[in-house]
Structures are given as structure tokens and as C-alpha cells.
Amino acid sequence: MPHDHHDHLSPSGHPYRPDDDHPLTYWQQMEIAVRELLIEKGVTSAAEINAQIDAMDARSPSNGASVVAKAWTDPAFRDALLADASAATRDMGFDIGPMKLIALENTSDVHNVVVCTLCSCYPRNLLGLPPxxxxxxxxxxxxxxxxxxxxxxxxxxxxxxxxxxVHDSTADMRYVVIPARPSGTDGWDAGKLATLVTRDSMIGTGLAKAPDIT
Amino acid sequence: MTKDSQTFDGRRWHDMGGDAAGRIRTDQHDFSLWEKRVDALMILASAKGHFTVDGLRRVLEDMGPEAFETMTYYERWIASVNQNLIESGVYSTAELAQRMSEVAARGATYGEANK
Structure with a gap:
């Protein structure tokens, strides 16, 4: 992979990434050209593009965490979420678009994990862009x-x-994992519980955090 | 990691579920503005009916395994968005070429090349 800067790690252990003042690439040149043509042809506007970027930036795993915490504390919501996650999350006020969302509940016997083998389908309208x-x-x-x-x-x-x-996503169907509620959280309200829910726990590559390490 | 055409098993390169692969690297980068713009253009142009997510994927998959290894995610996406928009007649190849030349002439960096 050309962007594996594993020998150029920052003090925090992350690779340095190029900024906007590096030489213009062919593909950046194409993005600018396509964007300007779409605006000139009336397909979209600069304001609409900015609004779309703002909307995507505003989506984050904290949205999913509040869904999970509600499922942990509200049995009726949990049932509704498992029956139709698109409708249940819309009812919470999340703009998840036309995407069909399916919630998968982890239990003491079953652990769910989500992948997209064919491309990169992800519940982006709930959790934001994928890692x-x-x-x-x-x-x-x-x-x-x-x-x-x-x-x-x-x-x-x-x-x-x-x-x-293991659940393999498709372009039209996305999954979110409801991790198992950690022990030692009896009596916690949804807001406090949500702080235990990580992005990876909703993909299935992690567990919800234990209360003593938060 | 390309599939050997002599032993083609009926799957295309992007159908990689089950293939052998190395350790999963969890390095993360913050999306830059130009990447977010590509994402937004895909969402907006498809929401307005100029192409579908299937069209996006068709072009990405036709790029083949080499593009997957040599281009970044949003580089592949802008190439596919562009191909779909030309096919649906939003603008022509000539209009794109003309505009890309103009963009390149504005300056040497992404910041300068934006009007």
C-alpha cells in the first residue's frame, strides 16, 4: 500500500499525513473539476456540498452509543430495535436515510461481528464514516x-x-451490533451507560468497556 | 494478491471474503477536506438520480486489484464518480479535460487550485 508510512510515525504513534499544502495530485485536480462542473450544471451547489460535509461530520459513534444505551435500559425500545432498527433509530431522531439497518444483539452465548467482504458497506448514517x-x-x-x-x-x-x-453487509443492508451490557452497571442511566459503548463494540471487534476502567 | 487467471475460481478480485491476507493494521488517518468533498459529491449526485451505488461499485470493481493497492479509497471514489457522471451525460469527457487543465493552471497545491 502506498500510504503505509510505517517508518514515519509521529510521537503519538500515528503516521504523518499530507496536508492541503502538498503538491496537487491528479485525483484532487479531478475532484475540483467535477465539483465545479456539477455546480455549473445546476446538479448541486457549494452550500449543499458544505451542508452534506457538515452532516457527515456530525455523525459519530456517539449516535450509536445512545441507541445501544437506550436498548439496554428500555426493553420496549430494545424489542423495537431488534424488529426494525431503521424505524427505531429514526424514532430517536437520527437521519439514517434509505438504508436498511439491522441490529444484532450480543448475549452471553453469541457474539456478532460485521464485515463487508465485497466493498466497504457500513452503517455510516448512524456511526459516521468507517475506520x-x-x-x-x-x-x-x-x-x-x-x-x-x-x-x-x-x-x-x-x-x-x-x-x-459473522454478518456480511451489502450496499442496501447494514448492521450495528448491540454489545452485551457490562456487569457492574446496575442502576446506571442511559447517558452514563453510553460512555461505555465504543465504535468497535458496535462493529463487533470490541466489547463495551467495563465500568472500572472508564 | 491478484488471482491467477489460470485457476480462476469464478469470483472477481473484489470478492475477497475468505482469501488469505496479512495482519489487520489499525492505523487511522483523519479525512482531509478533498476526501470529504468526494464523499459529499457521491452522496449528492446519487441522491439526485445521476447514478446509483451499484454504478459506483461497478466502476470500482472494474478498476481491478492493482487500483485497490495503488490508489487511496477516495482516489478510487472520485474516479468512479467521474466515470458515472460522464456516462449519465452530466458533462462530457472534453469538458472534464478542459476543466482539469484550468484547475492545474491555477496553482501547485490543492488550496491554490480551488477558486
Whole structure:
């Protein structure tokens, strides 16, 4: 991969990334040209593009965390979410568009994990844009074949008695995992519980955080 | 990691579920403005009926495995968005070429090349 700057890590351990003052690339040149043509042809406007970027920036895993916390604390909502996640999350006020969303509940016996082997389908209208690794060849290829090894790489070691279910997304159907509610959280309200719900726990490559490490 | 055409198993390159692959790297980058703009253009142009997510994917998949390894995610996306818009007649190849030349002439960086 051309963007593996693994030998150029910042002090925080992340790779340095190019900024806007680096030489214009061919593909950036194309983006500017396409954007201007679409505006001139009346397909869209600069304001509409900015609004779309703002809307996507505003989506984040915290949206999903509030859905999960509500499912943990409101049995009627949990049932509605499992029956029709698109409708249930819309009822909470999230603009999830035409996407069909399916919620998968982790239990003491079953752990769900989500992948898109064919492309990079992700519940972006709820959780925001996917992490880079979700779109990688390694994750897309291996998750359906050796999910326990993949989960172990993410630090999730499941007992052999836990059934692992891998869900392969499609362009029209996206999944969100409802992680198991951590023990030691009796009496917590939804707002406090939501702080335990991570992005990876809603993809299935993580678990909800334990209360003592928050 | 390309499939050997001599032993083609009926799957195209993008159908990679189950293939052997290396360790999953979890490096993350923040999306830059130009990448967010590509994302927005895809959403808006498809919402307005100029192409579908299937059209986006068709072009991405036709690019082949080399593009997957050599181009970034949003580089592949703008190439596909552009191809779909030309096919649906929103603008012509000549209009694109003319505009890209103008853009390049404005300056050497992304910031300068924006009007």
C-alpha cells in the first residue's frame, strides 16, 4: 500500500499525513473539476456540498452509543430495535436515510461481528464514516474465514463456548451490533451507560468497556 | 494478491471474503477536506438520480486489484464518480479535460487550485 508510512510515525504513534499544502495530485485536480462542473450544471451547489460535509461530520459513534444505551435500559425500545432498527433509530431522531439497518444483539452465548467482504458497506448514517481498517483487504478477507483470530488481534478473546456470528453487509443492508451490557452497571442511566459503548463494540471487534476502567 | 487467471475460481478480485491476507493494521488517518468533498459529491449526485451505488461499485470493481493497492479509497471514489457522471451525460469527457487543465493552471497545491 502506498500510504503505509510505517517508518514515519509521529510521537503519538500515528503516521504523518499530507496536508492541503502538498503538491496537487491528479485525483484532487479531478475532484475540483467535477465539483465545479456539477455546480455549473445546476446538479448541486457549494452550500449543499458544505451542508452534506457538515452532516457527515456530525455523525459519530456517539449516535450509536445512545441507541445501544437506550436498548439496554428500555426493553420496549430494545424489542423495537431488534424488529426494525431503521424505524427505531429514526424514532430517536437520527437521519439514517434509505438504508436498511439491522441490529444484532450480543448475549452471553453469541457474539456478532460485521464485515463487508465485497466493498466497504457500513452503517455510516448512524456511526459516521468507517475506520480505515474496516475497508482494508486484510479485514475484508479474513473476518469470514477466521473470525476468532481476527477478534483476538483486536484484543477480543472469546470463550470457545461463545458462538461467533459473522454478518456480511451489502450496499442496501447494514448492521450495528448491540454489545452485551457490562456487569457492574446496575442502576446506571442511559447517558452514563453510553460512555461505555465504543465504535468497535458496535462493529463487533470490541466489547463495551467495563465500568472500572472508564 | 491478484488471482491467477489460470485457476480462476469464478469470483472477481473484489470478492475477497475468505482469501488469505496479512495482519489487520489499525492505523487511522483523519479525512482531509478533498476526501470529504468526494464523499459529499457521491452522496449528492446519487441522491439526485445521476447514478446509483451499484454504478459506483461497478466502476470500482472494474478498476481491478492493482487500483485497490495503488490508489487511496477516495482516489478510487472520485474516479468512479467521474466515470458515472460522464456516462449519465452530466458533462462530457472534453469538458472534464478542459476543466482539469484550468484547475492545474491555477496553482501547485490543492488550496491554490480551488477558486
Amino acid at each position: 480505515d481498517w474496516y475497508k482494508s483487504r486484510a479485514y475484508r478477507s479474513r473476518t469470514v474465514k477466521e473470525p476468532r483470530k481476527v477478534l483476538a488481534e483486536f484484543g477480543v478473546d472469546l470463550p470457545a463456548t461463545t458462538q461467533v456470528r
